[in-house]
Amino acid sequence: PPAHSRHDWIGPPDKHSNLRPIIFYVPPEESPLERRLREARQEAQACNQHFWARHNCAFRQEKEEFIYSRLKAKGLEMRDETGQKATLNAEEMADFYQDFLSKNFRKHMQYNRDWYKRNFTITFLMGQVALARALRWLRWKKKNVGN
Amino acid sequence: GLFVWHLKNTGIRQIPCQFVHLCRVANDRLITFQYFNFLKRMYVTQYNKDLSQWAKPKSDSVASPFRELQQLDQEKKIIHKISPISPAHPPLSETSSRNELREMKSAAEIEDLITPVRAESKEDRQWKEMKLHLEDLPGILARLSKIKLTALVVSTASAGFAMAPVPFDLTCFVLASLGTGLASCAANSINQFFEVPFDSNMNRTKNRPLVRGQISPLLAVCFAASCGVPGIALLTLGVNPLTGALGAFNIFLYTCCYTPMKRMSIANTWVGAVVGAIPPVMGWTAATGSLDAGALLLGGILYSWQFPHFNALSWGLREDYSRGGYCMMSVTHPGLCRRVALRHCLALIGLSTAAPVLDITTWTFPVISLPINLYISYLGFRFYRDADRSSSRKLFFCSLWHLPMLLLVMFTCKKSFLEKEDKGDLLGGNHGRAMEIRLP
Numbered sequence: 001p002p003a004h005s006r007h008d009w010i011g012p013p014d015k016h017s018n019l020r021p022i023i024f025y026v027p028p029e030e031s032p033l034e035r036r037l038r039e040a041r042q043e044a045q046a047c048n049q050h051f052w053a054r055h056n057c058a059f060r061q062e063k064e065e066f067i068y069s070r071l072k073a074k075g076l077e078m079r080d081e082t083g084q085k086a087t088l089n090a091e092e093m094a095d096f097y098q099d100f101l102s103k104n105f106r107k108h109m110q111y112n113r114d115w116y117k118r119n120f121t122i123t124f125l126m127g128q129v130a131l132a133r134a135l136r137w138l139r140w141k142k143k144n145v146g147n
Numbered sequence: 148g149l150f151v152w153h154l155k156n157t158g159i160r161q162i163p164c165q166f167v168h169l170c171r172v173a174n175d176r177l178i179t180f181q182y183f184n185f186l187k188r189m190y191v192t193q194y195n196k197d198l199s200q201w202a203k204p205k206s207d208s209v210a211s212p213f214r215e216l217q218q219l220d221q222e223k224k225i226i227h228k229i230s231p232i233s234p235a236h237p238p239l240s241e242t243s244s245r246n247e248l249r250e251m252k253s254a255a256e257i258e259d260l261i262t263p264v265r266a267e268s269k270e271d272r273q274w275k276e277m278k279l280h281l282e283d284l285p286g287i288l289a290r291l292s293k294i295k296l297t298a299l300v301v302s303t304a305s306a307g308f309a310m311a312p313v314p315f316d317l318t319c320f321v322l323a324s325l326g327t328g329l330a331s332c333a334a335n336s337i338n339q340f341f342e343v344p345f346d347s348n349m350n351r352t353k354n355r356p357l358v359r360g361q362i363s364p365l366l367a368v369c370f371a372a373s374c375g376v377p378g379i380a381l382l383t384l385g386v387n388p389l390t391g392a393l394g395a396f397n398i399f400l401y402t403c404c405y406t407p408m409k410r411m412s413i414a415n416t417w418v419g420a421v422v423g424a425i426p427p428v429m430g431w432t433a434a435t436g437s438l439d440a441g442a443l444l445l446g447g448i449l450y451s452w453q454f455p456h457f458n459a460l461s462w463g464l465r466e467d468y469s470r471g472g473y474c475m476m477s478v479t480h481p482g483l484c485r486r487v488a489l490r491h492c493l494a495l496i497g498l499s500t501a502a503p504v505l506d507i508t509t510w511t512f513p514v515i516s517l518p519i520n521l522y523i524s525y526l527g528f529r530f531y532r533d534a535d536r537s538s539s540r541k542l543f544f545c546s547l548w549h550l551p552m553l554l555l556v557m558f559t560c561k562k563s564f565l566e567k568e569d570k571g572d573l574l575g576g577n578h579g580r581a582m583e584i585r586l587p
Binding site: 008091098107111122 | 272273274275276277278340341343344347348353358359360363364365368407410411463465466468469470472473474478479481534535536
């Protein structure tokens with residue numbers, strides 16, 4: 001992001017986590033409340049990124065392993081004569097999806113709780129910051145009108 | 148239809164030609180429904196069911212069986228627009244949709260799409276400043292509130308209003324529709340607010356405003372509050388307290404029950420079906436001021452309809468659901484998924500037969516609706532037996548036209564008000580600003 005920008009910048013989705021990274025703008029006169037908000041958002045972003053990147057990579061890897069084992073059981077190779085990657089059809093993959101979902105259920109429960117808590121905290125802090133800024137602006141306005 | 152078109156154009160300015168193309172395609176596919184109360188064109192080119200089950204207009208996701216229009220992944224250089232049918236249902240897999248679209252499109256049409264697609268994917272790969280431009284706000288809010296889904300939900304509520312055996316009151320109708328629409332916007336916004344990281348990971352939902360950082364979560368919540376509070380107030384004070392209570396309950400059910408439950412238990416589908424069933428009940432109570440058998444029957448029809456609709460849709464989204472951590476029947480209990488879909492197709496036949504018994508329609512209704520109900524049941528049976536992508540898609544597409552047609556037939560077979568003149572006087576005095584609520 002350009003140096004003169006006074007806003008956050010959001011980027012394209014990450015390859016592994018599919019989440020969009022945000023570069024946070026640090027204003028020179030950042031109040032402690034605003035700092036708390038920014039840090040909360042950074043922490044949430046880092047946690048989300050970590051979780052999803054790991055989760056999606058695990059999914060991809062386990063999916064490959066599953067396909068490989070199933071193909072081997074059927075007596076086929078990973079790639080056929082034309083060099084194309086062999087795939088299983090949706091019904092065969094259904095077993096994998098069922099298994100993967102149940103295996104990761106506890107992990108998701110934990111993540112959900114964390115995410116909801118973080119989301120509420122960040123939004124609440126945003127509300128506080130917005131309110132503080134509005135009051136500051138009103139005071140500044142009053143001062144200017146007075147002058 | 149024009150309304151929907153206009154919204155679409157303001158929201159997605161850079162791809163007008165795609166939309167036109169989609170409209171053409173959709174028309175060819177004969178997937179346009181017209182409601183008797185207003186003209187709405189719903190374009191379905193691809194359906195993505197998002198995780199929220201019902202495109203709950205009020206509550207969000209589950210309520211409305213309409214899917215949001217969505218773009219398919221850019222890598223394929225083909226953009227597919229998907230109209231949300233059911234908010235709750237997961238979107239169909241891209242492959243199937245792509246194949247579907249390939250069948251429908253000619254090569255020349257695909258050419259037209261590629262240029263806008265490339266431009267869009269390039270733009271998407273850039274870093275963007277998180278600054279809100281006021282001219283973008285209407286489009287962003289439209290997408291945040293899932294405006295198309297909301298429109299569909301409002302039309303089911305209107306159907307409920309129209310079916311009520313009372314003289315038609317335009318003010319009440321407008322207020323009820325507006326209140327329902329606002330409540331739906333609120334619920335949809337909160338749903339998106341809760342689901343940001345999950346939406347990012349699902350192809351159908353990854354272009355939502357909160358995911359793309361076009362709007363801050365605070366603004367989304369404020370928007371939801373500024374829609375929900377006036378919406379419910381309008382329903383409670385401008386229509387009647389019962390409708391307002393139902394609206395508030397539906398918002399709660401959708402945002403606080405259905406949305407978190409999607410990740411916890413397969414029971415979310417049933418909750419979502421209730422979310423979808425409530426708007427027509429609200430329409431009915433808005434008109435009559437009481438919750439009687441007719442309201443419950445209409446709700447029952449919408450409830451049963453949700454299952455073939457959603458279950459068929461979710462069949463193609465199993466991979467995304469599994470990876471995203473969503474507990475859906477299609478992934479965890481595939482047999483149950485198909486059984487339930489078939490069961491409810493058959494239930495629709497039963498409910499259609501119950502309509503004349505309850506004095507809502509004449510006996511021509513079950514007779515005329517029998518062919519379409521039998522057809523969807525047949526597709527439900529095929530889905531149950533074959534359990535494959537093509538049968539699930541057929542069932543899903545059928546559900547898209549089945550519901551509007553059923554409601555239309557129901558309206559045309561509505562028992563004439565004049566026949567019930569004695570009862571009519573009693574009922575007529577109860578709607579509008581009546582503070583009395585007659586509950587069974």
